[in-house]
Amino acid sequence: MIELPEAIVLSKQIKDTLKGKVVKSAIRGQYPHKFAFTGKFSDKEFSELLKGKTIKKSWANGNVILVHLDPGYLLSLGCGGERILYHKKEKTLPKKHQLLVEFDDQTYLTVTISGWGEVRLLESKDLDKHPHIFFERLDPLSEEFTLSAFEELVNNLPDKKKCSAKKFYITDPGLRGIGNGVIQDIFFLSKIHPKREMKSLSKEERELLYETTLTELRKMINLGGRDSEKDIFNKLGGYKRILHSKTVNTPCPQCKTIIKKQQYLGGTIYFCVSCQKMD
Numbered sequence: 175m176i177e178l179p180e181a182i183v184l185s186k187q188i189k190d191t192l193k194g195k196v197v198k199s200a201i202r203g204q205y206p207h208k209f210a211f212t213g214k215f216s217d218k219e220f221s222e223l224l225k226g227k228t229i230k231k232s233w234a235n236g237n238v239i240l241v242h243l244d245p246g247y248l249l250s251l252g253c254g255g256e257r258i259l260y261h262k263k264e265k266t267l268p269k270k271h272q273l274l275v276e277f278d279d280q281t282y283l284t285v286t287i288s289g290w291g292e293v294r295l296l297e298s299k300d301l302d303k304h305p306h307i308f309f310e311r312l313d314p315l316s317e318e319f320t321l322s323a324f325e326e327l328v329n330n331l332p333d334k335k336k337c338s339a340k341k342f343y344i345t346d347p348g349l350r351g352i353g354n355g356v357i358q359d360i361f362f363l364s365k366i367h368p369k370r371e372m373k374s375l376s377k378e379e380r381e382l383l384y385e386t387t388l389t390e391l392r393k394m395i396n397l398g399g400r401d402s403e404k405d406i407f408n409k410l411g412g413y414k415r416i417l418h419s420k421t422v423n424t425p426c427p428q429c430k431t432i433i434k435k436q437q438y439l440g441g442t443i444y445f446c447v448s449c450q451k452m453d
C-alpha cells in the first residue's frame with residue numbers, strides 16, 4: 175500500500191519525469207474496479223478534460239499523490255494498493271488498467287489498482303475538499319509535528335476511551351499519510367506494542383516514539399520507499415522492513431524471541447512480545 179514515504183518518492187519521480195509533457199489521450203475505466211475512486215467527472219469527461227493538458231508539477235499530501243494538469247485540474251493518485259508505472263514503450267503497458275495516459279512524446283503513465291486507490295480528477299480549486307486527504311490530521315513530516323505537538327495529541331486523548339498506539343497513528347487522531355505498513359517498524363524500534371495504551375507511555379517512551387517516527391519515515395523516503403512497494407520505474411524500494419509477513423515465526427533480530435502476528439483493527443500487526451512492551 176502506498177503510504178506517506180512512497181507518496182513522496184513517487185510524486186517526486188512523476189515531477190522529474192513527466193513535467194512538461196502534454197496529454198495526448200487518457201483512458202480511465204477500461205477495466206472497472208469497485209474501489210477505484212474517481213471523483214465527480216465521468217470517464218468520458220475525464221478523457222476530454224485531460225486531452226491537451228500539460229503536467230506542471232507533482233507533490234504528495236499524506237498518502238495522496240497530486241499531479242497538476244495545467245490549466246486548472248489535479249489528477250489524484252495513491253493512498254491505496256496501486257501500481258503506478260511510467261512506460262517508454264507501448265509493449266510494456268499492462269493489459270488491464272484503471273488509468274492509461276499517453277503523452278505527446280509516445281510515453282505513458284498507467285495505474286493498476288489492487289485493493290483500492292485513486293484515479294481521481296478534480297478542479298484545482300477543490301483541493302481543500304479532497305475526501306482522502308485528512309487535512310485535520312498532523313503531517314508527521316511537517317514543521318508542525320514537534321515533540322510538544324505530539325505530546326499534546328497524547329494528552330488530549332479522552333480519559334475514558336482506550337486508544338492503542340496503532341489506533342492513535344492510523345485513525346484517531348491519526349497522522350496524515352500513515353497506515354498499517356510503516357507503523358510496524360516504527361513501533362518495533364520504539365519498543366512499543368501496537369496494542370499498547372498510548373496514555374500509558376512514559377515521557378521517555380513518548381520521546382523515543384516521536385524520534386523514531388521521524389527517523390524511520392525519513393529513512394524510508396531516502397531509500398526510495400519500503401521494499402514492499404515499487405516506484406514508477408517498476409523498481410522496489412530500498413528500505414528493508416524488519417517486521418512483515420515473511421518474518422513471522424522467525425527470531426526477533428534484537429532478542430531472538432519468535433515474531434508473532436495478529437489481526438487487529440482491520441489489518442495484521444507484527445511484533446516481538448519481549449521487545450515491545452504492552453504496559
Ligand SMILES: [Zn+2]
Pocket residue numbers: 426427428429430431446447448449450
Ligand atoms: Zn525481540
